[in-house]
Amino acid sequence: YFVEGQRGGGCKQTSHGSESELKDGASDSDSKVDSGPPEVPVTSDDTPEVLNKALSGLSSRWRNWWVRGILTMAMISFFFFIIYMGPIVLMMIVLCVQIKCFQEIIHIGYSVYHSYHLPWFRSLSWYFLLCVNYFFYGETVTDYFFSLVQREEPLRILSKYHRFISFALYLTGFCMFVLSLVKKHYRLQFYMFGWTHVTLLIVVTQSHLIIHNLFEGMIWFIVPISCVICNDIMAYMFGFFFGRTPLIKLSPKKTWEGFIGGFFATVVFGILLSYVMAGYRYFVCPVEFNNDTNRFQVDCEPSELFQLTDYVLPAFLESFTGWTTVRLYPFQIHSVALSAFASIMGPFGGFFASGFKRAFKIKDFANTIPGHGGIMDRFDCQYLMATFVNVYIASFIRGPNPSKVIQQLLALRPDQQLYIFNSLKTHLTERGLLPALERAAA
Amino acid sequence: MTDLRRRGGGGDTDNSDNISDKEADGEDRLACPGEAESKDATPDVAPPSENTPHCLNKALEGLPPRWKNYWIRGVLSLAMISGFFLIIYLGPITLILVVMTVQIKCFQEIITIGYRVYRSYELPWFRTLSWYFLVCVNYFFYGETLADYFGALVQREEPLQFLSRYHRFISFALYLAGFCMFVLSLVKKHYRLQFYMFAWTHVTLLIVVTQSHLVIQNLFEGMIWFIVPISIVICNDIMAYLFGFFFGRTPLIKLSPKKTWEGFIGGFFSTVVFGFLLAYLLAQFQYFVCPVGYNSETYRFTVECEPSELFILQEYTLPAVVQNETVQLYPFQIHSIFLSSFGSLIGPFGGFFASGFKRAFKIKDFADTIPGHGGIMDRFDCQYLMATFTHVYIGSFIRGPNPTKVLQQLLGLQPAQQLSIFNTLSSHLRERGMLPPVAAWTPRPPSPLR
Numbered sequence: 001y002f003v004e005g006q007r008g009g010g011c012k013q014t015s016h017g018s019e020s021e022l023k024d025g026a027s028d029s030d031s032k033v034d035s036g037p038p039e040v041p042v043t044s045d046d047t048p049e050v051l052n053k054a055l056s057g058l059s060s061r062w063r064n065w066w067v068r069g070i071l072t073m074a075m076i077s078f079f080f081f082i083i084y085m086g087p088i089v090l091m092m093i094v095l096c097v098q099i100k101c102f103q104e105i106i107h108i109g110y111s112v113y114h115s116y117h118l119p120w121f122r123s124l125s126w127y128f129l130l131c132v133n134y135f136f137y138g139e140t141v142t143d144y145f146f147s148l149v150q151r152e153e154p155l156r157i158l159s160k161y162h163r164f165i166s167f168a169l170y171l172t173g174f175c176m177f178v179l180s181l182v183k184k185h186y187r188l189q190f191y192m193f194g195w196t197h198v199t200l201l202i203v204v205t206q207s208h209l210i211i212h213n214l215f216e217g218m219i220w221f222i223v224p225i226s227c228v229i230c231n232d233i234m235a236y237m238f239g240f241f242f243g244r245t246p247l248i249k250l251s252p253k254k255t256w257e258g259f260i261g262g263f264f265a266t267v268v269f270g271i272l273l274s275y276v277m278a279g280y281r282y283f284v285c286p287v288e289f290n291n292d293t294n295r296f297q298v299d300c301e302p303s304e305l306f307q308l309t310d311y312v313l314p315a316f317l318e319s320f321t322g323w324t325t326v327r328l329y330p331f332q333i334h335s336v337a338l339s340a341f342a343s344i345m346g347p348f349g350g351f352f353a354s355g356f357k358r359a360f361k362i363k364d365f366a367n368t369i370p371g372h373g374g375i376m377d378r379f380d381c382q383y384l385m386a387t388f389v390n391v392y393i394a395s396f397i398r399g400p401n402p403s404k405v406i407q408q409l410l411a412l413r414p415d416q417q418l419y420i421f422n423s424l425k426t427h428l429t430e431r432g433l434l435p436a437l438e439r440a441a442a
Numbered sequence: 443m444t445d446l447r448r449r450g451g452g453g454d455t456d457n458s459d460n461i462s463d464k465e466a467d468g469e470d471r472l473a474c475p476g477e478a479e480s481k482d483a484t485p486d487v488a489p490p491s492e493n494t495p496h497c498l499n500k501a502l503e504g505l506p507p508r509w510k511n512y513w514i515r516g517v518l519s520l521a522m523i524s525g526f527f528l529i530i531y532l533g534p535i536t537l538i539l540v541v542m543t544v545q546i547k548c549f550q551e552i553i554t555i556g557y558r559v560y561r562s563y564e565l566p567w568f569r570t571l572s573w574y575f576l577v578c579v580n581y582f583f584y585g586e587t588l589a590d591y592f593g594a595l596v597q598r599e600e601p602l603q604f605l606s607r608y609h610r611f612i613s614f615a616l617y618l619a620g621f622c623m624f625v626l627s628l629v630k631k632h633y634r635l636q637f638y639m640f641a642w643t644h645v646t647l648l649i650v651v652t653q654s655h656l657v658i659q660n661l662f663e664g665m666i667w668f669i670v671p672i673s674i675v676i677c678n679d680i681m682a683y684l685f686g687f688f689f690g691r692t693p694l695i696k697l698s699p700k701k702t703w704e705g706f707i708g709g710f711f712s713t714v715v716f717g718f719l720l721a722y723l724l725a726q727f728q729y730f731v732c733p734v735g736y737n738s739e740t741y742r743f744t745v746e747c748e749p750s751e752l753f754i755l756q757e758y759t760l761p762a763v764v765q766n767e768t769v770q771l772y773p774f775q776i777h778s779i780f781l782s783s784f785g786s787l788i789g790p791f792g793g794f795f796a797s798g799f800k801r802a803f804k805i806k807d808f809a810d811t812i813p814g815h816g817g818i819m820d821r822f823d824c825q826y827l828m829a830t831f832t833h834v835y836i837g838s839f840i841r842g843p844n845p846t847k848v849l850q851q852l853l854g855l856q857p858a859q860q861l862s863i864f865n866t867l868s869s870h871l872r873e874r875g876m877l878p879p880v881a882a883w884t885p886r887p888p889s890p891l892r
Contacts, residue, residue: 160838163838164834164837167834175791178697178791178794178795181697181794186798187802187803189798189802190798190802194645197645198644201644201648248626250628345618348625351625355625355628355633355636356633358633359634359636360634360637387614388614391614394611395608406863406866408848409848409863410870412848414871414876417867417876418877420848420849420852421868421871421877423849424849424852424864424867425864427860428857428860428861431857433860433861
C-alpha cells in the first residue's frame with residue numbers, strides 16, 4: 001500500500017527512499033554516532049537513469065506519480081508475460097519472489113539486532129530456508145509427478161524417505177544453532193532463530209500454497225492475484241477522488257470510501273475477469289506432467305465449474321434487468337467469494353505490514369522497485385489471499401488428488417488393497433459405472 | 443530505525459533487561475524493546491520460591507540442605523514416574539487428556555516468560571489473543587485427528603459431519619478472526635512489543651502444540667510408541683546424571699557446565715540397553731502393541747488386534763564374529779535401538795536449547811510447578827525433539843497409509859478418476875496374483891480390514 005507521499009515536493013527524500021526517519025529525524029545521526037549499528041542502508045535515488053532524464057522536466061511530485069505509474073505498468077506487463085510463458089516459469093518466479101521476500105525480512109531482522117558480527121546467522125537462516133523449501137517442493141513433486149518419480153531410482157528413494165531426510169536436514173541446522181550459541185549473545189541468537197522461523201512460516205508456506213493453487217489451474221493463480229492488485233488500485237482511486245473518512249489509525253491514508261468503492265469495483269472486476277479467462281483451456285485445466293513427452297501440459301476437458309450454465313435470476317433482479325436467466329460460469333460465483341475476501345481481508349495483511357514497518361521504524365521493506373519499495377511491499381496483501389484460495393479450493397472445489405490416492409493405494413498391504421478393490425467395485429457397480437460385461441472381464 | 447536507546451545519557455540501563463547485571467552484557471542491549479514507552483528494570487522473572495509441600499519439609503527437617511535437595515528431587519522423581527505408570531494403566535483417553543493438560547501448562551509457562559520479558563501487562567488483549575490462538579490451533583489439529591481416526595462416528599452425526607467436511611475452512615476462519623483482532627488491537631506506542639508477542643505466541647504454538655499432537659498420533663499407533671520414547675528420554679536423563687556424578691570429568695558443552703562426556707557416553711550405552719529390554723517387555727502385551735481403535739458400537743476405545751509382524755518373535759542370526767547362534771527378538775527391539783540412539787545423542791540438544799533459552803532470558807527455571815525440578819517445560823525439554831523423530835520414523839519406516847482414509851478419499855473422487863484407479867488397481871493386483879486371472883474370475887468376499 002501507499003504509505004509514502006506525505007512529504008510532497010521539496011523534501012530531499014525521493015519517493016522510494018526507505019529512510020527510517022518517519023517520526024524522529026534525529027535517529028539517524030544518533031545511531032551512527034553511538035554504536036554505529038548498521039541500519040537498513042539509506043537508499044539512494046536509484047530510479048533508472050533513462051526515466052530520470054525523461055522526467056527531468058516535471059516537478060518532483062508529478063515525477064513521483066510518473067515513476068510509480070510507469071513501474072506499475074511495467075510490473076503488470078511482466079505479469080502478463082510470465083503467464084504467457086507457462087507454468088514452469090511461473091513456479092520459478094514464485095520461488096524467486098519468495099527468496100527475495102525472505103532476504104528482505106531477514107535483512108531487517110539483522111539490522112534490528114545488529115547481528116552482523118554473528119556470521120553463522122546468515123548461513124543458518126539460508127540453510128533453514130533451503131531445508132523448508134526442500135521439504136515442501138519434495139512433497140509437491142511427489143504428489144504431482146508420481147509416475148516420473150517412480151521411474152527414476154534415486155528419485156524414488158528420495159521420495160519414499162522424504163520426510164525423514166527433510167527432518168534430518170532440519171535437525172542438523174538445529175544442532176548447528178545450539179552449538180553456535182555464544183556466551184554473550186544468547187538472547188540475540190534466540191531472537192534471530194525465532195525471527196527466521198516466523199519468516200519461514202509466513203513467506204515459504206504462502207509461496208507453496210500459491211504453487212498448489214497454480215497446479216489446480218492457472219486461473220486459480222491469476223484471478224486471486226489480479227483481484228488483490230485491482231483492489232489496491234481501485235481503493236486508491238476511490239480514496240483519491242472521494243476519500244474523506246479515515247479507516248484505521250494504522251494507515252492514515254486509507255479511507256472508508258476507498259475501502260467500499262474498492263470492494264464493489266473488485267467484485268465486478270473479478271466477475272468480468274473470470275468470464276474472460278474461463279473460456280480458455282490454458283487457464284482452466286490443471287497443470288499436468290506428461291510422462292511421455294516430459295513436458296507440462298494444460299489440456300483437458302474443462303470441469304463443470306467452467307462450463308456455461310443457466311442460472312435463474314431471483315425475482316427482484318429479474319424486474320430490474322428484464323432477463324429471466326443468465327448464462328454464467330459457476331466459477332464466476334466463486335470469484336465473487338474470492339474478490340470479497342481480497343477486498344475485505346486483504347487490507348488486513350496490508351495493515352499488518354504497515355504495523356510491522358512502524359514497529360521497526362522502516363519506511364519500506366527494501367528499495368528493490370523504484371517508487372514502490374521492496375518486493376514485500378507489493379506482496380503484503382497477497383499474504384492471506386494465497387492461503388484463503390488454497391483452503392477454499394480444498395473445502396469447496398477439489399476432491400482428493402488422484403495420483404496421490406494411487407500412491408497411497410500401492411503402498412498398502414495386499415489384503416488391504418484387496419479390501420479396497422472390492423469396496424470400490426461395489427461402489428462403482430452401484431453407480432452403474434461398471435457394466436456387467438466389464439465386471440465379468442475385470 | 444533502531445532508536446532503541448537514544449535517550450542521551452544513561453542509555454545503557456535500558457537493556458539490562460533482566461536479572462543479573464553481573465554479566466555486563468554489552469551486546470545484549472538491544473534485546474529489550476522497551477524503547478518508546480518505558481524505562482527498563484524489567485521485573486525479574488521471579489525466582490522459584492520455596493514451595494515444597496509442608497509434609498516433606500517436616501520429614502526432612504533433620505537433614506542438611508544439600509541432602510534435603512537430593513531427597514526432594516528423588517521423591518518427586520519417583521512420584522512423577524508413578525504418576526506415569528498410573529496414567530498408562532488408565533488408558534488412552536486419560537493419556538490424551540494428560541498430554542493436553544501438559545501442553546496447556548507448557549504454553550502458559552512460556553507465554554508468562556514472554557509477558558515478563560516484554561512487560562506486556564498493560565496490554566490485556568495479549569493474554570486473550572494468545573489463548574485464543576492456542577484454542578484455534580488445537581481445534582485444527584484435534585479436528586484433523588478426529589476425522590482421521592473416528593471416521594465412522596463422524597459420519598453418523600450430522601453436525602459432526604458438517605464440521606468435518608469444512609474443517610479446514612472453519613479453522614482458517616477462526617484463525618483469521620484472531621489475526622484481524624490482532625491488527626485492530628495495535629496500539630500506537632506499543633507496535634514493536636505487540637509484534638514480538640505475536641511472534642512469540644506463534645513460535646510457542648509451533649513448538650508446543652505441534653509436538654503434543656505428534657505425541658498423540660504416535661499414541662494412536664500403539665501405546666508402545668508413546669511409552670518407549672518417553673521412557674528412553676527419562677532414562678537418558680537419569681543415567682547421564684548418574685554417570686556424570688560418579689565418573690564425570692570432561693565438560694561437554696559450555697552451555698551446560700554440569701554435563702560431561704562421561705555422562706553423555708555412559709548415558710548412551712545404558713539407554714540403548716534399557717530401551718532394548720523395555721521393548722522386549724512391552725512387546726508381549728496387546729494392550730501396548732495394538733493401535734488404539736474406536737469401537738462405534740460400544741463407544742469405547744479398544745486396544746485389541748492381531749499384533750503386526752513387528753511384535754512377533756523372529757529369529758535373527760547373530761553375526762559370525764559374536765557367536766554362531768540365532769536369537770529370538772522382536773523386530774521392534776531393533777527399532778528401539780534407533781529410538782534410543784536418537785534420544786541419547788540428539789535429545790540432549792533439546793536440553794541445550796532450553797538451557798540457552800533460560801540463560802538468554804536469565805531465568806533459572808521455566809516456572810516452579812514441581813518442587814525441586816522447576817516447571818513442566820523443564821521436564822519436557824528433551825522430549826521436544828523425540829516426539830517429532832518418532833513420528834517421522836513411524837511415517838517413513840513403519841506405517842503405511844491408513845486404509846480407511848484412502849477409501850474415503852477414493853470415494854471422494856470423480857467417477858472417471860475412480861474408474862481409472864479401479865483399472866490400475868485391478869491390473870496391479872492381478873500381477874501380484876491376488877486376483878485370479880481374467881478367465882476364471884469369481885466373486886470373492888471382501889476380506890476384513892485389519
